[in-house]
Amino acid sequence: xxxxxxxxxxxxxxxxxxxxxxxxxxxxxxxxxxxxxxxxxxxxxxxxxxxxxxxxxxxxxxxxxxxxxxxxxxxxxxxxxxxxxxxxxxxxxxxxxxxxxxxxxxxxxxxxxxxxxxxxxxxxxxxxxxxxxxxxxxxxxxxxxxxxxxxxxxxxxxxxxxxxxxxxxxxxxxxxxxxxxxxxxxxxxxxxxxxxxxxxxxxxxxxxxxxxxxxxxxxxxxxxxxxxxxxxxxxxxxxxxxxxxxxxxxxxxxxxxxxxxxxxxxxxxxxxxxxxxxxxxxxxxxxxxxxxxxxxxxxxxxxxxxxxxxxxxxxxxxxxxxxxxxxxxxxxxxxxxxxxxxxxxxxxxxxxxxxxxxxxxxxxxxxxxxxxxxxxxxxxxxxxxxxxxxxxxxxxxxxxxxxxxxxxxxxxxxxxxxxxxxxxxxxxxxxxxxxxxxxxxxxxxxxxxxxxxxxxxxxxxxxxxxxxxxxxxxxxxxxxxxxxxxxxxxxxxxxxxxxxxxxxxxxxxxxxxxxxxxxxxxxxxxxxxxxxxxxxxxxxxxxxxxxxxxxxxxxxxxxxxxxxxxxxxxxxxxxxxxxxxxxxxxxxxxxxxxxxxxxxxxxxxxxxxxxxxxxxxxxxxxxxxxxxxxxxxxxxxxxxxxxxxxxxxxxxxxxxxxxxxxxxxxxxxxxxxx
Amino acid sequence: xxxxxxxxxxxxxxxxxxxxxxxxxxxxxxxxxxxxxxxxxxxxxxxxxxxxxxxxxxxxxxxxxxxxxxxxxxxxxxxxxxxxxxxxxxxxxxxxxxxxxxxxxxxxxxxxxxxxxxxxxxxxxxxx
Numbered sequence: 063x064x065x066x067x068x069x070x071x072x073x074x075x076x077x078x079x080x081x082x083x084x085x086x087x088x089x090x091x092x093x094x095x096x097x098x099x100x101x102x103x104x105x106x107x108x109x110x111x112x113x114x115x116x117x118x119x120x121x122x123x124x125x126x127x128x129x130x131x132x133x134x135x136x137x138x139x140x141x142x143x144x145x146x147x148x149x150x151x152x153x154x155x156x157x158x159x160x161x162x163x164x165x166x167x168x169x170x171x172x173x174x175x176x177x178x179x180x181x182x183x184x185x186x187x188x189x190x191x192x193x194x195x196x197x198x199x200x201x202x203x204x205x206x207x208x209x210x211x212x213x214x215x216x217x218x219x220x221x222x223x224x225x226x227x228x229x230x231x232x233x234x235x236x237x238x239x240x241x242x243x244x245x246x247x248x249x250x251x252x253x254x255x256x257x258x259x260x261x262x263x264x265x266x267x268x269x270x271x272x273x274x275x276x277x278x279x280x281x282x283x284x285x286x287x288x289x290x291x292x293x294x295x296x297x298x299x300x301x302x303x304x305x306x307x308x309x310x311x312x313x314x315x316x317x318x319x320x321x322x323x324x325x326x327x328x329x330x331x332x333x334x335x336x337x338x339x340x341x342x343x344x345x346x347x348x349x350x351x352x353x354x355x356x357x358x359x360x361x362x363x364x365x366x367x368x369x370x371x372x373x374x375x376x377x378x379x380x381x382x383x384x385x386x387x388x389x390x391x392x393x394x395x396x397x398x399x400x401x402x403x404x405x406x407x408x409x410x411x412x413x414x415x416x417x418x419x420x421x422x423x424x425x426x427x428x429x430x431x432x433x434x435x436x437x438x439x440x441x442x443x444x445x446x447x448x449x450x451x452x453x454x455x456x457x458x459x460x461x462x463x464x465x466x467x468x469x470x471x472x473x474x475x476x477x478x479x480x481x482x483x484x485x486x487x488x489x490x491x492x493x494x495x496x497x498x499x500x501x502x503x504x505x506x507x508x509x510x511x512x513x514x515x516x517x518x519x520x521x522x523x524x525x526x527x528x529x530x531x532x533x534x535x536x537x538x539x540x541x542x543x544x545x546x547x548x549x550x551x552x553x554x555x556x557x558x559x560x561x562x563x564x565x566x567x568x569x570x571x572x573x574x575x576x577x578x579x580x581x582x583x584x585x586x587x588x589x590x591x592x593x594x595x596x597x598x599x600x601x602x603x604x605x606x607x608x609x610x611x612x613x614x615x616x617x618x619x620x621x622x623x624x625x626x627x628x629x630x631x632x633x634x635x636x637x638x639x640x641x642x643x644x645x646x647x648x649x650x651x652x653x654x655x656x657x658x659x660x661x662x663x664x665x666x667x668x669x670x671x672x673x674x675x676x677x678x679x680x681x682x683x684x685x686x687x688x689x690x691x692x693x694x695x696x697x698x699x700x701x702x703x704x705x706x707x708x709x710x711x712x713x714x715x716x717x718x719x720x721x722x723x724x725x726x727x728x729x730x731x732x733x734x735x736x
Numbered sequence: 737x738x739x740x741x742x743x744x745x746x747x748x749x750x751x752x753x754x755x756x757x758x759x760x761x762x763x764x765x766x767x768x769x770x771x772x773x774x775x776x777x778x779x780x781x782x783x784x785x786x787x788x789x790x791x792x793x794x795x796x797x798x799x800x801x802x803x804x805x806x807x808x809x810x811x812x813x814x815x816x817x818x819x820x821x822x823x824x825x826x827x828x829x830x831x832x833x834x835x836x837x838x839x840x841x842x843x844x845x846x847x848x849x850x851x852x853x854x855x856x857x858x859x860x861x862x863x864x
Contacts, residue, residue, distance in 0.1 A: 074778025074839075075846040078806070078813035105830075114745075342748075 095447050099253050103449045112342045115352050120266040122337060123356040125213060125330030125420035127269060128413045130363045132220045133327035134159070134371050135384035136477050140320040142377060152372045154317065159368035162324040163361045165520055169331055170357035172492050172517025174350050175510050176335045179498060181346040185336045185424075186491035187431055193494035193501070196435065197552070202490040203432045204547045208540060209483030210428070213329060213421035214462035216480055218243045219471040220383075221414030227386035228407045240471040241463055243415050248459035251422045254448035262419075265412035270359060272409040275402070277366030280392045284373060292375035315531065322531040325524060326477055327364055329484045331357070332491075333420055336427070378474075385410055421462075426454025436558035437551045478535035483544070485525040492518035578701060580665040582608040584655065586672070586692070587638070589620075590627055593672035593709040598636065600707050601670050608659075611638045614651050648688060649695035656702045666701050673706045755859075763860035766834050772864040774811035776839055778846060783836040785862055788829055789813060793822065807833060807848075809864040814839075815847040824853070832856035 088096075096102070113121060137158050141151035180189060186206055191199035222240045226232040232239065334353040341348040367388065376387040389406040393399030426442070430451050433442035446452025469475040495514040499507040529541055583606040585597050601609055611628070615621035621640050628638040643651045652669070659667045673689045693704040770785045786809035794802060803818040805827070816835060818824065827833065837851025856862075 075841055075844060077773050077776050077811075077846050078808070078815070080774070080808065080810060080812050 098249070099447050102447045103254065105445075105449070113340050114342050115348050115355075117263055118334075118337075118341055118348065118352050119355060120263040121340075122333040122352065122420070123330075123359070124262060124266050124413050124416040125217070125333055126328075126356055126360050127266065127330075127363065128217060128220075128410075128417035129327045129329055130273065130360065130367055131224065131385055131410050131414060132216070132383070132473055132477070133162070133324050133364060134368045135378050136323035136326060136474065137320045137368070138371060138376065138384060139378045139474055140323045141316065152375050154320065155368050155372040156365075158317065158320050158324055159365055161321055162327055163365060165325070165524055166328055166331070166357060166361055166364075168517050168520045169328060169488060170353060171513050172488075172495065172521075173331060173335050173353060175495055175514050176491065177338055177349045177353065178346050179495065180335070181338050181349075185428060185431070186332060186487035186494075187428055189491040189494045189498075190487075191435075193497040194490065198490055198494075200432070200437055200548050200551050201544065202487040203428060203437070204551060205483035205486040205540075205544055206428055207425060207432075207483075208543065208547070209329065209480070209487070210421040210425035211458060211461045211465065212476065212480045212483070214244065214247075214418045214425075214458060215465040215469075216326075216473060216476045217414045217418040217421070218247075218462070219466060219469075219473045219476060221411045221418070222471055223383050223473060224386070224407050224411035224414060227382045228404060230381055233381055236471045237467060240466045243418065244459055244463050244466065247415065247419050247422055248455055251419070251426075251450060251455045252446070252448065252452055254450045262416055265409060265416050268405075268409040269413035270363070272406040273363045273366070276389055276392055276406060277363070277370065280366070280370045280373070280388070283392060292373075318527050319531040319535075322481070322524075322528040323477055325481045325485065325528055327360065328488075329481060330417065330420060332484070332487070333424065336424055383410075418462075422455060422458060425458040426451035429454040429457070432551070435555075436562075437555045439554070440558075475536065478532040478537050479540050481528055482525070482532070482537050482540045485521050485528055486544070488521040489518055489525050492521055578664050578666045580608065580662075581606040581668065582659045582665050583610075583668045583670060584659065585609075585611045585636075585670045586652065587611050587613045587624070589624060590631075593674055593707075596709050597670045597672040597707040598633075600705075601636075604668065606668070609636055611636055612652075612655055613638060613640045614643045614648050615640050616643050616646050616648065649691050652692050653695050653699065656696055656699055660699055660701050663701075667699075667703065669696060669702060669704045671704060671706050673708055675708045675710045759857065759859040762857065766854060766856060766860065767863050770834065770863055772811040773807070773809045773814050776812075776814055776846065778839055778841065780839055781837070782839055782848070783834070784814065784848075785809060785832065785834045785856060785864070786813070787862070788827060788831045788833060791827075791829060807835065809862055811864050815842065815845045816851060817842050817847050817849050819850060826855050827853075832858065832860070832862060 134155065137155055138151065141154060176189060180192075187199050187203040190202040218240045219236075221243060222236045225239065226236060331353075334349055334356065338345050338349045341352070367385065370388045370392065371384055374388055374391050376384045376391075378384055386403075386407055389403045393402045393406075429438055429442040432438045433440060441453045442451065442457070444451070444453060465476070492514050496511055496518050499511040499514060504510075529537060533541065581604075583601045583604055585594070585601050587594050587597075598611070613621060613624055625638060625640055639655075641651055641655060656667050656669060659665055669692075671689045671692060689706065693706070696702045696704050767785055769783045771782060773784050773786060776782050776784060784807065786807040788805050789808040790806040792804040794800075801820055801822050803821055803824060805816050806813050807816050808814075832855070834854045834856050835848055835851040836853075837848045839846055839848050841847060842849065
């Protein structure tokens with residue numbers, strides 16, 4: 063009589079519900095991630111943002127352009143403070159800058175070739191791997207990884223320097239400020255900076271504008287405005303420049319050292335070739351013209367700043383950067399001048415912080431490539447919550463933070479470490495390109511070979527010069543670390559390959575191998591409580607050929623009490639095996655029991671270990687970790703399998719511990735019927 | 737060099753608009769008559785669209801070759817079984833499909849057996 067409803071069995075099965083019918087509460091760490099990083103991104107959302115040229119220029123140029131903020135200063139620092147050559151230094155700034163710019167132009171043209179040859183992803187690692195082999199590629203990869211760490215450390219420190227040049231009272235807090243910058247950038251990258259283009263555009267173009275206005279103003283003052291006066295020495299703290307007044311001789315070696323310091327200006331050039339796929343179609347053409355615009359801007363800005371510095375005779379001192387001194391002198395002390403000064407400093411700070419972001423964009427990607435070739439830990443290949451390589455980001459932030467703390471956020475101390483890695487990878491990738499031209503002989507290969515050959519030669523020489531010139535300033539650290547790191551990486555690879563070979567050997571055969579004849583289950587017991595009751599219940603569900611409870615008797619009195627209690631249990635077919643353990647080595651005794659059972663080679667042994675699961679680490683600390691120890695000890699026995707039977711302690715402190723009877727079969731006391 | 741030209745931007749926009757229109761038309765034809773999976777009933781001819789949420793593959797030694805997958809949209813999920821084959825070209829986890837076939841029961845689950853299927857491009861949004 064009743065009307066048929068949808069729930070009636072005659073209607074057949076219903077569609078599956080949209081969400082999983084079992085509600086699984088999210089872990090605390092996941093909720094924390096959600097709050098801090100935003101909701102997790104779907105793998106489908108992995109899309110490559112295509113950039114137009116203006117945005118791409120802003121994204122990729124920040125690293126390269128920002129180096130003008132400290133390259134001149136480092137040249138001057140080497141000449142004045144280290145060399146102590148006095149006023150003679152200012153005549154040498156321009157020649158050194160021009161030398162660096164020549165190298166820049168050669169590298170720029172070399173990378174034009176790379177961009178065309180590798181439009182998919184042409185990082186030094188890929189190019190070297192493709193043309194020179196896997197091992198040279200590791201050298202390139204390792205040196206680049208180290209350099210990205212340094213990019214972050216240097217940029218953040220220089221950004222902090224730009225900040226305390228304006229607000230001198232912040233100088234004592236430079237390390238915490240630098241660490242704060244690193245944390246902010248790391249967090250932004252963990253969230254996945256999707257609108258990165260827009261974020262980048264403003265500071266990059268502001269910096270370019272600030273630099274060109276400053277240089278233009280300087281030129282105007284020098285020609286029409288009556289000439290530029292050197293900054294009087296008494297404006298600066300005399301204690302910090304006493305070395306600068308000494309007159310020494312300019313040796314070749316000092317010039318080379320200054321050149322090596324200026325070489326830092328070239329870092330970041332490779333960023334465009336790393337990110338060719340991010341450009342709009344036609345990718346490689348857009349990438350090429352962006353590279354050329356970037357290089358030209360960099361060259362002119364670097365030349366301009368160095369020229370102003372040599373005219374104004376700025377002396378690098380702690381507490382005020384050369385750029386700040388130039389801006390101060392060029393703009394004067396009028397209201398407008400001060401406003402322009404502050405603008406220049408803020409633009410500089412912002413672009414330096416963004417340059418650190420370039421490191422965050424490139425390091426995780428490179429680490430991912432290397433880890434995929436199993437030369438770095440596998441964890442680096444995993445995409446995290448927001449589809450970025452979270453582990454790589456965290457590793458980079460950690461390493462950069464350590465560097466900043468150890469070297470006190472001091473750019474001058476960081477610079478000698480810098481540039482070795484970049485030039486090593488330049489050399490390797492250019493050599494790789496030259497090799498490629500020789501191998502493939504595509505149309506126009508002779509010109510390409512000439513360009514890349516010249517690039518490889520120049521960068522090779524520069525690498526040697528930098529290594530030699532800066533060796534005692536600190537480059538020895540990097541020169542020492544690169545081979546060690548390479549060795550570690552190769553060792554790691556052997557480990558992975560060996561593991562893989564062993565695990566894959568006859569895997570198909572092993573998967574279809576016949577099962578063992580017998581199955582024995584051992585429940586380890588300490589006392590009869592709810593944790594062990596769960597384990598016994600589960601053991602019965604397994605329905606094995608042989609089932610026994612085992613107690614390792616460390617305390618004879620306790621063992622005796624347990625046996626009495628066991629004999630009173632209304633259970634069938636489960637005997638309690640009490641084992642003596644006079645030397646109190648529980649692991650060893652369990653190992654013996656299990657080995658005996660598995661000795662015939664035809665028995666699969668399952669060891670059930672009741673384990674209390676604690677809500678917090680604090681609760682866990684209150685107990686020893688016997689269970690984990692036993693599991694570890696059994697790892698070597700073939701066909702011994704450990705299963706933890708969890709029991710969740712929910713409200714351990716409130717006295718009302720058991721609020722729900724699990725699985726129906728249990729009540730307050732252990733009363734299990736077989 | 738065309739760095740800041742408005743022309744390229746306009747052309748880009750125009751091109752994107754055309755592409756979107758093409759996909760909208762395609763979606764309209766492919767998705768005609770599609771119902772939400774939650775409304776699917778036993779023993780009916782239905783047309784549904786959704787993403788492949790799970791694929792079940794049988795080992796080689798099984799006697800009957802079959803490909804089982806779970807198709808889900810925002811309202812629910814349904815099991816789909818193709819007998820006599822182990823793979824379907826282009827069907828992977830996450831693929832969007834449009835299916836048309838009879839619903840029945842297989843292993844106590846509401847199942848569409850050997851339906852007619854079409855791949856749905858990613859650019860066409862699922863209706864439910």
